[in-house]
Amino acid sequence: MKTTTTVAPQVATAGAFRATRRRRTSRSLVVTCSLAVAVCALFVLTMMVGSFQLSAGEVIASVLQLREDPSVDFVVRGLRLPTAASALAVGLALGAAGTIFQQLLRNPLASPDFVGINSGAGLAAITGIVLLQVSGVAVSALALAGAVAAALLMYVLAWRDGVAGYRFILIGIGATLFFDGLIGYMLTRAQLSDARQAMHWLTGSVGQADASELRLLLGALLLLLPTAVLLQRQLRALELGDDTARALGIRTELSRAGLLATAVVLTALAVAVAGPIVFVALVAGPIANRLLGPATGGIIPAALVGAALLLTADLIAVHLLPTALPTGVVTGAVGAPYLLWLLATTNRQGAGG
Amino acid sequence: MTRLHAEGLTLGYDDQAIVTNLDVQVLDGKITMIVGANACGKSTLLRGLARLLKPRHGAVYLDGKALTEMSTHEVAKVLGLLPQTPLAPDGITVADLVARGRYPHQGWFRRWTERDDDAVTRALDATGTADLVNRPLRQLSGGQRQRVWVAMALAQDTDLLLLDEPTTYLDINHQVELLRLLRKLNAESGKTIVVVLHDLNLACRFSDHVIAMAEGAIVAEGAPTEVVTAELVEKVFGLACVVVPDPVAGTPMVVPT
Amino acid sequence: MSSSNNLARRASALGPGLAVLCVLLALVAFLSVTLGSRSIGLPEVLRALGNLDTDGSINSTVTLELRVPRTLLGILVGAALGVAGAILQGVTRNPLADAGIMGINSGAAVFVVFAVTVLGVRGAGVYVWFAFAGAIAALVLVYAIASLGREGATPIKLALAGVAVTAGLASVTTGIVMTNVETLNELRFWQVGSLAGRYAPVLTGVAPFLIVGLIASLGFGRALNGLALGEDMARGLGQQVTRTRAAAFGVVAVLAGAATAACGPIVFVGLVVPHVARFICGPDYRWILPYSMFLSPIVLLLADVLGRVVVVPDELQVGVVLGVLGAPAFVGIVRYGRLSEV
Secondary structure: OHHHHHHHHHHHHHHHHHHHHHHHHHHHHHHHHHHHHHHHHHHHHHHHOOOOOOOHHHHHHHHOOOOOOHHHHHHHHHHHHHHHHHHHHHHHHHHHHHHHHHHHOOOOOOOOOOOOHHHHHHHHHHHHHHOOOOOOHHHHHHHHHHHHHHHHHHHHHHEOOOEOHHHHHHHHHHHHHHHHHHHHHHHHHOOHHHHHHHHHHHHOOHHHOOHHHHHHHHHHHHHHHHHHHHHHHHHHHHOOOHHHHHHOOOOHHHHHHHHHHHHHHHHHHHHHHHOOOOOHHHHHHHHHHHHHOOOOOOHHHHHHHHHHHHHHHHHHHHHHOOOOOOHHHHHHHHHHHHHHHHHHHOOOOOOOO | OOOEEEEEEEEEEOOEEEEEEEEEEEOOOOEEEEEEOOOOOHHHHHHHHOOOOOOOEEEEEEOOEEHHHOOHHHHHHHEEEEOOOOOOOOOOEHHHHHHHHHHHHOOOOOOOOHHHHHHHHHHHHHHOOHHHOOOEHHHOOHHHHHHHHHHHHHHOOOOEEEEEOOOOOOOHHHHHHHHHHHHHHHHHHOOEEEEEOOOHHHHHHHOOEEEEEEOOEEEEEEOHHHHOOHHHHHHHHOOOEEEEEOOOOOOEEEEEO | OHHHHHHHHHHHHHHHHHHHHHHHHHHHHHHHHHOOOOOOOHHHHHHHHHHOOOOOOHHHHHHHHHHHHHHHHHHHHHHHHHHHHHHHHHHHOOOOOOOOOOOHHHHHHHHHHHHHHOOOOOOHHHHHHHHHHHHHHHHHHHHHHHHOOOOOOOHHHHHHHHHHHHHHHHHHHHHHHHHOHHHHHHHHHHHOOOOOOOOHHHHHHHHHHHHHHHHHHHHHHHHHHHHOOOHHHHHHOOOOHHHHHHHHHHHHHHHHHHHHHHHOOOOOHHHHHHHHHHHHHOOOHHHHHHHHHHHHHHHHHHHHHHHHHHOOOOOOOHHHHHHHHHHHHHHHHHHOOOHHHO
16 A cells, blocks of 8 residues: 555656646746847847937848948947947846845845945946046946945955855945945035036946947856856855755855855946946846746846846937936836835745845 | 764854864664753754864764865765755745755756656655645745755755754644654665754654753763663753653653652 | 843943933033134133124124034934934834935935925025925835735835835936936035034924924833834734834934934934944833934034044035944944844
8 A cells, every 4th residue: 555655646746846847947948038039129129219210120230230331330330239238238237146146145125236336336436537537438447446346345344254145235235325425425526517427427327338348248248147157056055045055065155255256247347337227136136036936036037137127228218208318217217116016016024134 | 983973073153162072973874863951052063963063173074084075065965954944035936945955966067857856756755745846935834844844855865864953833743743754764765864853752752862962062872762861851951850651652751740 | 130130230320321421412512612614712612602692703603603503403413313213223123224224315305306496496494394395205105115015014125115215216316417407516415414504594494393303202212112022022012013103103204304304314323323322221212212312413413523623624524424434333233243132
C-alpha cells in the first residue's frame, strides 16, 4: 500500500511542478519578447515624430544605413538618434539597477533615486556648474565621480561585519538629506542663470546627452547587463536572507559587493548621461513583476520596462506638452500616481522595510 | 571520526565568546537534537557547525577537511541549513521558493535540468507540499509555511541537514507533524539531521541523540533514555521535576513537580 | 529590583535635567542675540533690551528688529520641529519618521511656487500662509493615501506614500520653475531653510500656531507610551488608537507646517533630536517630548549662530549647517544602533 501511495502522487507532483515551471518560463519568454518589441517600436516612434515627420520605414532605413538620403539622415542620425539612444540606454540602465537594488536591499523603496547615489551625483555636478563654471562632458564626469564616491562612502559607513541591507538604506537616506542640503546651498550661491542650468540638470533630461558619454554608457551596458544576468542567481539566493544564502553556498559579501557595484556603475553612468531622472528605477522592477508574476525579479524585463518608460516619458515631454520640459518632470508626474496606485492595490504587509 | 565534527570550537559575537572550547561529534545517519535553556549557546553552536559563524578558535571538520578551507559551494552540496527566521521576498510562490534550494547544484552557465526537476519533486512529495506549488508563501498557514521551508532545504539534496528551532510558532499538532517528517526523512534516506529544539519532551521522543548545553558548554550527551534524568533537567533548565517514561513511546518525559 | 531603582533614580534626575536645558537654552538665545556678522557689544545689547525701544542707533535696531525676532523664531521653530519629530516617530513606530520624509516640504514648496507664479504674491510674510497650507495638505494627503487598505497606515506605507507624493509634487514644482525664472529665484532661497530675512511679520504670523501646537503636544506623552507597545496592546489598554493617531497627526501638521512655512525645509533636527532625547530619558514619551522641545531649539540656534560666525560677513543658512552637522550624528545613530528601540 505504501509503495502505491508514494508512487502515484510523485507522478502527479512531478507533472504539477513541471507544468508550473513550463508555464512560468513561457510566460516570461512571452512578456520579455513583447517588451522588447514594444521598446523597439517606441524607439522608432520617437525618431518619427517632430516638426519634420518621418515614416517608420525611413527611420529604420536611415538608422541601419540602408539608404542614402542626406536630409533624412541629418534629422534621424544627426538630431534624433542621440536622444532616442540615450533614452533607451538610460532606461535600460536605470531599470536594471533599480530592480537589483530593491531585491538586494529587500525593500521596494530602496531604488538608487532615494538612497543617496543620485544626490551624490547631483552635488558633484551642481558644484561643477556653480563653482567651477563647467558644462557638457565635465559635468557628466563630475556626476559619475560623485555617484561612485557617494556609493563607496555609504558602503564604507554601512560596513560593520558586513553590510546589512537596512543599514545601507538608512545611511543612504541620511546621505540624501545631507547632499540635498548642500545642493540647496549651492543653488543660493549661484547666479540665476547658473541656478537655472543646475535645476535643469537636476531634473534630468535625456536630451542633454553628449555623444562620447552615450558611447560609454552603451559600451558599459553591453558589459554590465550580461554580468547582471549572470549574477541574478546569486541575487535570488540573497533575497532569502544572509543565513539561507550562505547555507546555499553563496559567498554573501562578495556577491553583494559585486551586485552593488554593477548597479552603482549602471546608475552612475545613467545619471552622468541624463541627470538624475526620478522614478524610472523605482517603478521598473515592480511593473516587471506585475507582468511576470510576483517575486520573479527578472533583471532583463525590468531593464526593458525602464527603457519603455523613459522613451514614453521623452515622447510626452518633448512632443505632447505645450512647452518642452525636462524628461524628469514627466517621469515624476507620471511615476508618482502609479506608485500610489500600486500602494492602494497591493495589500502590502508590514514586511520588507 | 564522524563526517561532521568540531574540535576545540570557540564561537562568539563581537567581543563576547558564547561557546567555548567544545568538541562535538555529529553521529552519521542519526537525528541529533541540541537542547538547553534560552541563551545557552545552542543556536550559536548550530550556526558554527553550519559555517555561518567563523570559529574564534578550533575548527569544524566536514569529511576530514576544515570548513573554513572548503569553498562555500562545495559545503553547500553536502550540508544544508534551515535558519530560525528565514526571509522570503514578497509574493514568492512555493514552486519558486523550493526551486531556489537547487542553487548549489547549478553553475554559472549550467541552468535548470531534469535532475533539478526530480530533486524539487522529491522534496515537495516528502513534505506533502505538492498541492501548494502555485500558492504564494504569504497565504499559507504557519505549519504549511514551515514545511515549504523544509522542502527548500531538502531540494538542496544534502546528506546533512541542520535546522534551527524549526517548530517555533507552530501548534502542537504541527510540531509533531514536522518532527515526524524529519524522522521519516532520516529513516528513508539515512540523512544526518541536527535540530535545535526548545521542547525537551519532543526532543526525547524524536531524537537518537541529545546534546544538553548550559552556559556555552556541553553538560551531557547520549541517547535520550540514558541522559535525560531529573538531575540533568535541574542542572540545565533549573527546573525541579520527575522524569517518567512516555506512556506511548517509553522515552523520557519531564513532568515538573 | 536594581533596575527599578535605576529607573527611579533616572526619573528623579530628569526634572532637574530639564531645568539645566532651560538655562542652556537661555544662554544660547543670548548668544544668538549678541553674535553675528555685525558684532554688537554686550552693554549695547543689554541697553537695547532694557529700553525695549530703538534709540535710533543701528546697533539697537539690529538687535531689536532683527536679532531678537530671529532668535524667538528660532526657538519656536526648533521646538516645533523637535516635538513634531518625536510625535511622528512615536505614532508611526518608525525611527526614521520625519516630516521631511513625509512630503511636507514638497507640499509647502508647490504652494509657494503656485502663489508666486499664479497669484503674483511676493514677500515672506504672505507666502508663509501658502507654505503652511501646502505643508498641511501634503501631510494629510500622505496620511490618507497610507491609510488605504486593510492594515491602515503602516510605517512602510507612510514612507512610500511620502516619497511618492514628494516626487510627484517636486515634478510639478520643477515644471513651473523651469518656465518661470523669477519663481526659481524666490524658491531657491526659501528652500535652503534660512532664518535670515524674515523675522517680525513671520514671527507674529506663525507664533500663535506654534505655541498652541506645542502646548497641545505635551498631552500626548501617555498615549504615545501606549502606542509604543504596538497597536493591539494599546487597544488592549483601552486606547482609542485611530482617534489618538488622527489627533497626533493634526498637531504634527500644525507644528511642522508652521515651522516649514516660516523657515523652509530644515532637515535632521526632527529626525535626530528625538533620538538624543530618547537616549537621555529612556523610552518614556512623557519625558521625551519636553526634552525634544528644549533640545531642538538649542541645536537650531547653535547651528544658526555657527552659520553667522563661520563665514563673516556672509552667512550660511541654518539648513545647510544642520545638514553638515546632522549627517554624522545620523550615521552614528544608525551604526551604533539605538534605532530599534522606538
